[in-house]
Amino acid sequence: xxxxxxxxxxxxxxxxxxxxxxxxxxxxxxxxxxxxxxxxxxxxxxxxxxxxxxxxxxxxxxxxxxxxxxxxxxxxxxxxxxx
Amino acid sequence: xxxxxxxxxxxxxxxxxxxxxxxxxxxxxxxxxxxxxxxxxxxxxxxxxxxxxxxxxxxxxxxxxxxxxxxxxxxxxxxxxxxxxxxxxxxxxxxxxxxxxxxxxxxxxxxxxxxxxxxxxxxxxxxxxxxxxxxxxxxxxxxxxxxxxxxxxxxxxxxxxxxxxxxxxxxxxxxxxxxxxxxxxxxxxxxxxxxxxxxxxxxxxxxxxxxxxx
Numbered sequence: 001x002x003x004x005x006x007x008x009x010x011x012x013x014x015x016x017x018x019x020x021x022x023x024x025x026x027x028x029x030x031x032x033x034x035x036x037x038x039x040x041x042x043x044x045x046x047x048x049x050x051x052x053x054x055x056x057x058x059x060x061x062x063x064x065x066x067x068x069x070x071x072x073x074x075x076x077x078x079x080x081x082x083x
Numbered sequence: 084x085x086x087x088x089x090x091x092x093x094x095x096x097x098x099x100x101x102x103x104x105x106x107x108x109x110x111x112x113x114x115x116x117x118x119x120x121x122x123x124x125x126x127x128x129x130x131x132x133x134x135x136x137x138x139x140x141x142x143x144x145x146x147x148x149x150x151x152x153x154x155x156x157x158x159x160x161x162x163x164x165x166x167x168x169x170x171x172x173x174x175x176x177x178x179x180x181x182x183x184x185x186x187x188x189x190x191x192x193x194x195x196x197x198x199x200x201x202x203x204x205x206x207x208x209x210x211x212x213x214x215x216x217x218x219x220x221x222x223x224x225x226x227x228x229x230x231x232x233x234x235x236x237x238x239x240x241x242x243x244x245x246x247x248x249x250x251x252x253x254x255x256x257x258x259x260x261x262x263x264x265x266x267x268x269x270x271x272x273x274x275x276x277x278x279x280x281x282x283x284x285x286x287x288x289x290x291x292x293x294x295x296x297x
Contacts, residue, residue, distance in 0.1 A: 051277075059145075071149070
């Protein structure tokens with residue numbers, strides 16, 4: 001018999017679908033009977049979804065060129081040291 | 084489950100073309116390394132920005148990460164993905180920035196949290212079906228940034244790696260030098276704390292907050 005506390009403890013494996021089938025079946029049964037745990041599960045799933053859906057921030061202007069410039073400079077200095 | 088070899092097997096390989104770029108970069112080919120930078124710079128920048136919560140620091144982290152990676156390419160053995168290796172450098176650089184800015188000892192990934200209480204659930208209310216349609220992309224970004232900024236770095240970093248960057252539990256543990264159990268426990272707390280914060284904003288109007296049976 002899965003309690004609310006058990007459900008909360010297993011929530012990650014339930015959401016990531018890594019819980020073993022027998023446990024998963026019990027957890028699924030629990031949320032059909034417990035509206036609070038259903039809400040927690042649903043809103044946690046949505047929390048993950050909104051963060052996953054975020055587009056990576058645009059890079060500040062010229063940052064790629066700055067890094068490439070710094071790399072070339074570094075490479076140049078290293079070559080100078082070896083000569 | 085943790086001992087299942089099928090779970091961990093596929094994560095330790097880079098694609099052949101990437102391996103070739105790494106090899107050329109190792110010989111000193113800056114252009115090849117530039118291709119690797121183009122491939123990962125936006126993801127590294129996003130991650131650094133989310134950990135440091137600061138644009139300027141994130142830009143510094145981005146540059147330092149790639150310079151260090153280029154300098155230490157010989158120590159990349161190819162046993163993990165190139166991106167995982169790069170992530171480890173970027174996380175360390177980001178945490179150093181945080182430590183410097185806060186100039187205190189609160190930024191540690193080794194903090195023992197086992198003695199803390201069970202994760203707390205207070206807000207229980209149904210969300211709007213599509214909160215992302217209620218806010219502009221910029222507003223949404225601000226809401227999500229503010230929520231994640233309120234987490235301790237030890238929780239925030241695990242959440243970013245697992246749920247934003249989509250690294251596996253094993254890769255996250257490898258990057259942060261944590262046990263798999265510690266990653267799982269911190270991820271649960273991070274997810275529940277963020278859920279709590281976002282529920283206060285996204286809950287459906289008129290919905291009652293229910294009590295939670297412990």
